[in-house]
Amino acid sequence: MKIKWKKxxxxxxxxxxxxxxxxxxxxxxxxxxxxxxxxxxxxxxxVASLIENRQLLLENHLPATLQEVLIGFGISLAGGLLIxxxxxxxxxxxxxxxxxxxxxxTIPMIAISPIFIMWFGYSIWSKIAVTILIAIFPxxxxxxxxxxxxxxxxxxxxxxxxxxxxxxxxxxxLPMALPSILSGxxxxxVYCVVGATIGEWLGASVGLGYFSRRMSGNLQADAVFAxxxxxxxxxxxxxxxxxxxxxxxxxxxxxx
Amino acid sequence: MxxxxxxxxxxxxxxxxxxxxxxxxRPIFQKISMNVNEGxxxxxxxxxxxxxxxxxxxxTGLLEPDKGEIKINGENVGNRLGRxxxxxxxxxxxxxxxxxxxxxxxxxxxxxxxxxxxxxxREWLTRFGLADxxxxxxxxxxxxxxxxxxxxxxxxxxKKLLLLDEPFGALDSLTKRNMHSWLLGLWGELxxxxxxxxxxxxxxxxxxxxxxxxxxxxxxxxxxSLPRPRNPEIIYQSEFVTMRRELERLIQxxx
Numbered sequence: 001m002k003i004k005w006k007k008x009x010x011x012x013x014x015x016x017x018x019x020x021x022x023x024x025x026x027x028x029x030x031x032x033x034x035x036x037x038x039x040x041x042x043x044x045x046x047v048a049s050l051i052e053n054r055q056l057l058l059e060n061h062l063p064a065t066l067q068e069v070l071i072g073f074g075i076s077l078a079g080g081l082l083i084x085x086x087x088x089x090x091x092x093x094x095x096x097x098x099x100x101x102x103x104x105x106t107i108p109m110i111a112i113s114p115i116f117i118m119w120f121g122y123s124i125w126s127k128i129a130v131t132i133l134i135a136i137f138p139x140x141x142x143x144x145x146x147x148x149x150x151x152x153x154x155x156x157x158x159x160x161x162x163x164x165x166x167x168x169x170x171x172x173x174l175p176m177a178l179p180s181i182l183s184g185x186x187x188x189x190v191y192c193v194v195g196a197t198i199g200e201w202l203g204a205s206v207g208l209g210y211f212s213r214r215m216s217g218n219l220q221a222d223a224v225f226a227x228x229x230x231x232x233x234x235x236x237x238x239x240x241x242x243x244x245x246x247x248x249x250x251x252x253x254x255x256x
Numbered sequence: 257m258x259x260x261x262x263x264x265x266x267x268x269x270x271x272x273x274x275x276x277x278x279x280x281x282r283p284i285f286q287k288i289s290m291n292v293n294e295g296x297x298x299x300x301x302x303x304x305x306x307x308x309x310x311x312x313x314x315x316t317g318l319l320e321p322d323k324g325e326i327k328i329n330g331e332n333v334g335n336r337l338g339r340x341x342x343x344x345x346x347x348x349x350x351x352x353x354x355x356x357x358x359x360x361x362x363x364x365x366x367x368x369x370x371x372x373x374x375x376x377x378r379e380w381l382t383r384f385g386l387a388d389x390x391x392x393x394x395x396x397x398x399x400x401x402x403x404x405x406x407x408x409x410x411x412x413x414x415k416k417l418l419l420l421d422e423p424f425g426a427l428d429s430l431t432k433r434n435m436h437s438w439l440l441g442l443w444g445e446l447x448x449x450x451x452x453x454x455x456x457x458x459x460x461x462x463x464x465x466x467x468x469x470x471x472x473x474x475x476x477x478x479x480x481s482l483p484r485p486r487n488p489e490i491i492y493q494s495e496f497v498t499m500r501r502e503l504e505r506l507i508q509x510x511x
Contacts (some may be wrong), residue, residue, distance in 0.1 A: 161362045
């Protein structure tokens with residue numbers, strides 16, 4: 001127990017200390033009146049706003065955003081893996097899709113999002129579309145690169161045993177690509193929160209992004225910060241969840 | 257054609273007039289011929305860059321010869337992949353698989369029911385001195401043990417002809433010595449045919465029935481007439497030392 005605490009302290013102690021210092025400094029600066037509260041609310045005001053709006057935030061807006069994130073991530077995961085694996089197996093598919101994927105990342109999301117609103121209306125699907133457009137890219141790239149990296153020597157060894165492409169993929173390349181794929185997933189899940197928020201900013205009737213936009217229109221900076229805090233918290237929790245899955249899956253693969 | 261009779265003269269591998277080049281102007285092999293009979297232990301020695309590993313890739317079917325023929329068991333099949341057991345230089349054990357699962361890999365690939373074969377695999381593991389570590393992962397084993405697992409995996413391909421590419425090259429000399437006496441003790445009951453790459457002359461003489469010396473432009477054949485079963489101690493006998501000196505002289509002339 002004591003050792004665990006020591007380790008925890010070593011890992012997170014400095015971060016925690018810095019956080020406490022920054023938050024106290026922030027509180028002090030605002031309370032002193034050096035910065036007006038409508039520009040930068042104090043931490044205590046943000047917490048108060050969180051508590052005040054808790055029912056609305058936790059029962060309406062948070063679940064709505066979370067739903068967009070989860071559906072968007074699910075589709076990105078399935079689609080990203082499929083495209084990544086497809087590009088691995090088919091040179092032609094790779095040649096066709098890779099440039100499009102890169103182009104898709106150079107499009108300013110804010111600029112294309114109104115088009116999604118035109119296509120999908122104010123339904124949940126316009127937000128999911130933005131989410132997928134952002135979140136699928138890291139999954140495709142990490143899957144494709146991970147599969148490509150899977151050891152030439154191993155491939156040759158299995159070929160001499162009479163293995164076909166599918167067996168090589170299954171027994172060697174996929175397990176060896178897992179670390180890369182999981183790194184991609186960790187990035188992707190954080191992007192999903194960003195994507196859903198952008199989608200909501202452009203047109204929505206519910207969700208944390210929508211809430212923060214409405215509150216910023218009302219100059220209620222404390223409420224905006226409360227929503228941002230929840231969005232960031234959501235991203236952290238999702239990231240940690242994938243890290244946990246990663247730890248389990250890679251227990252044996254990362255030997256050596 | 258003369259019909260060859262008797263087990264000992266059955267050609268497990270025969271290579272005729274093999275020519276191969278990565279770049280057209282500088283061929284690695286020019287019309288080389290060699291053969292390996294059933295039950296023989298044959299070594300290929302040569303300086304680094306002489307194309308030993310390339311020769312193995314040609315035999316396994318990973319590469320195709322520019323000219324010439326490679327016959328395995330008397331047949332010249334189009335696709336040689338999956339016809340011989342190949343043990344690469346690095347052990348290439350899968351780090352996420354236990355010893356047992358690593359050894360069972362060739363069976364899985366040949367779509368054999370590896371579950372049914374587990375008693376047989378266990379028997380082999382015992383014979384290889386690996387019974388206690390069947391549940392261990394490769395990173396928990398010593399270098400010598402890892403090589404033994406990789407060698408056993410090669411045997412589990414069930415192929416009669418095994419190509420071993422410097423299997424003991426990465427081991428320290430003490431472990432290597434142990435592997436030699438272990439392999440010499442096991443050789444009689446293995447009933448395999450081995451083509452063995454090495455650049456260690458002592459190792460080549462100690463283990464082989466014949467040695468091919470792969471030079472810049474030619475392939476020389478040397479018979480090793482030491483009786484079997486052999487003991488690693490024979491390296492101190494005068495016959496062995498003479499042979500070694502002779503071999504060294506041949507290599508000197510080659511370069």
